[in-house]
Amino acid sequence: MDQLIQHLVNTAILGGTYALLGIGLTLIFGIMNVVNFTHGALYTVGAYLMYLAVAALGLNFFLALPVAILGGLLFGAAIEILLLRPFRGQDIDTTMLVMIGAGIALQSGTLWIFGGVAKAIPSPFPEAPLQIGPVSVSWLRLFVLGAALALIGLAYALINRTKLGLAMRAAFQDADTAALMGVNVRRIYTATFAMGSALAAAAGALLGPVYVVYPQMGGLAELKAFAIVILGGLGNVTGAAIGGFILALAEELGAGYVSSGYRDAMGFLIIIAVLLYKPTGLFAKAERIG
Amino acid sequence: MSPILSVDHAGVRFGGLVAIADLHFDVQPGEIVSLIGPNGAGKTTAFNVMTGFLKPSQGEVRFRGTSLKGLQPHEITRLGLARTFQRTSVFADDTVFDNVMIGLHRQGGRMSRAPLLDALLGRAGASERALRERAAALIDWVGLSARAQERAGALAYGEQRLVGVALALATEPAMLLLDEPVSGMNASETRVFVRLIRQIRERGITVLLVEHDMPMVMEVSDRIVVLNYGRLIAEGPPAAIRSDPAVIEAYLGQGSAARRAAAEAQGCEAQGSVSEAAHA
Amino acid sequence: MSRLLPLALLAALVALPLALGPSPYLLNALIVTGILTIGALSLNLLLGFTGQLSLGHIAFFGIGAYVSALTSLGFEVDLGFGYRIVHEPWPAAVGFGLATLAAGACGWLIGRLSFRVRGAYFVIVTISFAEVVRLVALNWVELTQGPLALTGIPAITLGLPGIGTWTLRTKLQNYYLVLAVGTLCWLVVARLVGSRFGRAMRGLKENESLALSVGINATRTLTVAAVISAAMAGAAGSLYAHYLRIIDPDVFAFTTTVSMVIMVVAGGKGTLMGPVVGGLIFGLLPVALRPVMAPEAQWIVYGLVLIVILFVMPRGIVPGLADLVRRRPARPAPVLEPSPVVQR
Numbered sequence: 016m017d018q019l020i021q022h023l024v025n026t027a028i029l030g031g032t033y034a035l036l037g038i039g040l041t042l043i044f045g046i047m048n049v050v051n052f053t054h055g056a057l058y059t060v061g062a063y064l065m066y067l068a069v070a071a072l073g074l075n076f077f078l079a080l081p082v083a084i085l086g087g088l089l090f091g092a093a094i095e096i097l098l099l100r101p102f103r104g105q106d107i108d109t110t111m112l113v114m115i116g117a118g119i120a121l122q123s124g125t126l127w128i129f130g131g132v133a134k135a136i137p138s139p140f141p142e143a144p145l146q147i148g149p150v151s152v153s154w155l156r157l158f159v160l161g162a163a164l165a166l167i168g169l170a171y172a173l174i175n176r177t178k179l180g181l182a183m184r185a186a187f188q189d190a191d192t193a194a195l196m197g198v199n200v201r202r203i204y205t206a207t208f209a210m211g212s213a214l215a216a217a218a219g220a221l222l223g224p225v226y227v228v229y230p231q232m233g234g235l236a237e238l239k240a241f242a243i244v245i246l247g248g249l250g251n252v253t254g255a256a257i258g259g260f261i262l263a264l265a266e267e268l269g270a271g272y273v274s275s276g277y278r279d280a281m282g283f284l285i286i287i288a289v290l291l292y293k294p295t296g297l298f299a300k301a302e303r304i305g
Numbered sequence: 306m307s308p309i310l311s312v313d314h315a316g317v318r319f320g321g322l323v324a325i326a327d328l329h330f331d332v333q334p335g336e337i338v339s340l341i342g343p344n345g346a347g348k349t350t351a352f353n354v355m356t357g358f359l360k361p362s363q364g365e366v367r368f369r370g371t372s373l374k375g376l377q378p379h380e381i382t383r384l385g386l387a388r389t390f391q392r393t394s395v396f397a398d399d400t401v402f403d404n405v406m407i408g409l410h411r412q413g414g415r416m417s418r419a420p421l422l423d424a425l426l427g428r429a430g431a432s433e434r435a436l437r438e439r440a441a442a443l444i445d446w447v448g449l450s451a452r453a454q455e456r457a458g459a460l461a462y463g464e465q466r467l468v469g470v471a472l473a474l475a476t477e478p479a480m481l482l483l484d485e486p487v488s489g490m491n492a493s494e495t496r497v498f499v500r501l502i503r504q505i506r507e508r509g510i511t512v513l514l515v516e517h518d519m520p521m522v523m524e525v526s527d528r529i530v531v532l533n534y535g536r537l538i539a540e541g542p543p544a545a546i547r548s549d550p551a552v553i554e555a556y557l558g559q560g561s562a563a564r565r566a567a568a569e570a571q572g573c574e575a576q577g578s579v580s581e582a583a584h585a
Numbered sequence: 586m587s588r589l590l591p592l593a594l595l596a597a598l599v600a601l602p603l604a605l606g607p608s609p610y611l612l613n614a615l616i617v618t619g620i621l622t623i624g625a626l627s628l629n630l631l632l633g634f635t636g637q638l639s640l641g642h643i644a645f646f647g648i649g650a651y652v653s654a655l656t657s658l659g660f661e662v663d664l665g666f667g668y669r670i671v672h673e674p675w676p677a678a679v680g681f682g683l684a685t686l687a688a689g690a691c692g693w694l695i696g697r698l699s700f701r702v703r704g705a706y707f708v709i710v711t712i713s714f715a716e717v718v719r720l721v722a723l724n725w726v727e728l729t730q731g732p733l734a735l736t737g738i739p740a741i742t743l744g745l746p747g748i749g750t751w752t753l754r755t756k757l758q759n760y761y762l763v764l765a766v767g768t769l770c771w772l773v774v775a776r777l778v779g780s781r782f783g784r785a786m787r788g789l790k791e792n793e794s795l796a797l798s799v800g801i802n803a804t805r806t807l808t809v810a811a812v813i814s815a816a817m818a819g820a821a822g823s824l825y826a827h828y829l830r831i832i833d834p835d836v837f838a839f840t841t842t843v844s845m846v847i848m849v850v851a852g853g854k855g856t857l858m859g860p861v862v863g864g865l866i867f868g869l870l871p872v873a874l875r876p877v878m879a880p881e882a883q884w885i886v887y888g889l890v891l892i893v894i895l896f897v898m899p900r901g902i903v904p905g906l907a908d909l910v911r912r913r914p915a916r917p918a919p920v921l922e923p924s925p926v927v928q929r
Contacts, residue, residue, distance in 0.1 A: 113895055122884075238713065
């Protein structure tokens with residue numbers, strides 16, 4: 016029982032960052048119809064920016080976090096403007112291949128610049144964990160959860176409470192109609208991609224100090240983000256948030272009760288199960304026939 | 306004679322929207338029947354139900370006595386019910402000839418038990434040659450021989466329609482559904498197409514078409530089925546439909562374009578009698 | 586012309602080692618290139634001819650490598666509940682056959698599972714599958730040795746009863762083996778594409794509704810394509826295992842799939858010669874870049890090259906050159922209609 020409670024606490028902490036990753040990807044997928052294979056690289060970029068700011072520049076940890084997120088935002092905007100705009104109107108396969116090329120180039124660039132050795136980001140929190148009864152949580156992880164929840168809330172407010180969010184939702188419904196109604200779809204796409212990238216970078220910047228930072232860390236994170244998006248339904252922000260926690264739960268329980276080696280396999284088994292039992296339900300977009 | 310196609314109280318709902326409701330009609334073998342109605346009347350939906358692209362929410366469609374319930378489009382085609390499409394009617398990147406070769410997918414393979422193995426071992430030569438001859442013959446039959454080696458997507462609209470018909474005929478259907486075959490065609494192309502529809506019937510193929518071109522419908526059909534708001538409002542020979550008050554009401558209610566169509570339908574009567582007089 | 590070109594290329598590849606002389610480094614690069622090109626050929630069958638991108642293609646390759654290695658090495662595993670499987674080593678050539686079959690069976694499974702959804706979902710299912718398989722290879726230490734790698738994999742022995750046997754130990758022998766298998770795979774793809782089955786694939790890719798309406802069974806056609814494609818990738822993986830004589834879970838690296846994708850897209854997807862041309866260029870590019878660049882920097886170049894090719898020659902090098910030769914402007918991109926989808 017104590018063990019289960021510990022797993023649930025871990026789930027909450029991991030789930031927050033997974034939700035960030037998933038929301039970013041599902042926004043881009045849903046609004047732009049782009050399968051974003053740079054998402055993992057942006058996660059890595061966020062972690063390395065955090066590392067650079069804290070370890071190399073000696074910036075305050077809490078100041079470094081917004082810097083890393085802002086860096087992800089700018090990176091995402093640059094990718095969208097330089098690489099996606101020229102391919103606007105092409106089919107989803109072409110933009111997917113472009114994103115694969117960009118993702119590989121980014122990941123290899125990180126490897127080239129920083130080398131393959133994993134780096135640790137020093138954290139300002141006390142080493143000793145917070146102990147409540149049988150459950151122990153490190154202060155850093157608690158901060159990660161709090162920050163992730165705050166960012167999810169911010170993303171929600173942006174989508175639901177601002178003019179930009181309204182335009183994004185309009186573009187998600189139907190880009191052509193939105194354009195007719197005076198929405199600058201080009202700018203919405205840039206904003207969407209930048210925002211999605213910022214969320215991925217935030218996830219990297221938050222998990223970087225918890226684990227270690229290395230150039231290939233984004234690969235697995237990206238695949239997990241895809242699992243979350245499938246789980247939650249295409250373009251469904253709430254679904255992605257919930258999906259993040261479900262994946263975290265599956266991983267925690269899988270690692271705890273099955274085998275820790277297969278922790279990372281859980282997401283993929285979930286994808287396969289979802290597609291088996293609800294193949295089109297998550298993708299339900301009525302299309303005209305004939 | 307038992308009908309070749311029976312639409313048996315079929316209904317389709319998209320969410321709360323009723324696309325067709327309780328649709329009920331038969332088509333007899335050898336007939337040319339038109340399905341008409343104002344825009345949004347549910348004609349294309351009805352076609353999609355008959356060919357398995359949509360599942361009816363109620364009722365069913367029977368073809369040659371077999372219920373089509375739960376059958377996939379390709380299975381329905383294999384039973385002998387072929388269709389054309391309103392828009393995308395060709396494989397645009399392939400030549401006309403290759404289009405028809407794709408259409409002959411199911412043909413000429415019966416002599417072989419393992420077509421895949423034959424292909425790998427290069428044993429399919431004889432049946433391939435037979436298929437090529439049939440493709441050439443079909444293309445000739447619809448009058449596109451001169452275009453056989455051109456990319457189908459580059460052809461004029463009317464010619465693409467002919468490719469679509471050749472594709473459908475390649476499946477050796479007993480019945481052919483044509484979805485707005487002459488929309489966008491000029492008068493002379495339409496006349497050629499009407500002749501083609503009659504020739505298709507002479508091959509022993511029953512024809513059901515959805516069409517907006519009223520003079521054409523009046524000229525070619527043995528019988529007309531009229532839909533409005535997803536419901537059948539009239540059924541009968543062209544002469545009866547032309548003067549049916551419910552039909553006129555349905556079209557007049559739809560504004561000027563529909564009124565013109567109705568007017569054309571009226572005008573067509575005069576035209577028809579002139580040509581009949583000429584025949585006499 | 587179109588028949589002569591592949592034959593000329595084959596003749597050149599047969600003669601190449603004679604021209605190169607005894608350079609084990611180049612020969613090694615050619616063998617690995619050849620194996621990856623077989624992977625690209627198999628990927629092209631799905632990506633190029635059916636339009637379905639299998640981004641987990643490396644799974645079939647890796648499964649082929651592991652099945653072949655384990656068949657020829659023998660293994661002993663405890664399945665729990667008192668069940669033990671003890672397998673004595675079999676000849677490597679049998680391993681090659683089993684590798685092809687096992688990978689094909691996995692292709693069938695994935696095809697059945699995911700062709701109901703297609704598109705982006707197919708991409709993600711295939712990646713997920715590859716990742717699961719990699720984790721199994723990494724964690725089922727009793728069977729695969731995990732990260733410690735399977736070592737001492739025997740070389741392939743070819744034998745004809747009454748004539749004698751040859752064990753392919755040298756690089757030159759392996760080069761010709763890879764060339765032979767590659768040629769066979771190319772012929773299989775060529776035959777398939779020219780057959781009614783190939784026409785069904787093309788029809789589905791260009792206009793699915795229309796293809797269904799002429800009686801083409803989408804699920805069956807795509808599944809068969811996936812089986813054949815996976816089997817070929819498995820054969821390539823088997824060649825890889827018996828050539829390197831050692832494999833570890835890194836054979837499942839995502840970057841290898843990306844290499845194959847770049848080969849296909851750059852060469853020309855949906856063409857017969859595209860993956861071969863793309864495979865030779867990108868397989869041998871590391872040799873050309875090695876003196877000037879670190880390996881990780883090379884991958885930056887590949888990623889950028891993929892983007893540039895998509896921008897400049899979206900259909901790939903082979904169709905692009907063919908257009909140039911014919912002095913004809915490139916075909917305009919087909920008008921995109923909203924893809925009609927069957928309601929299920």
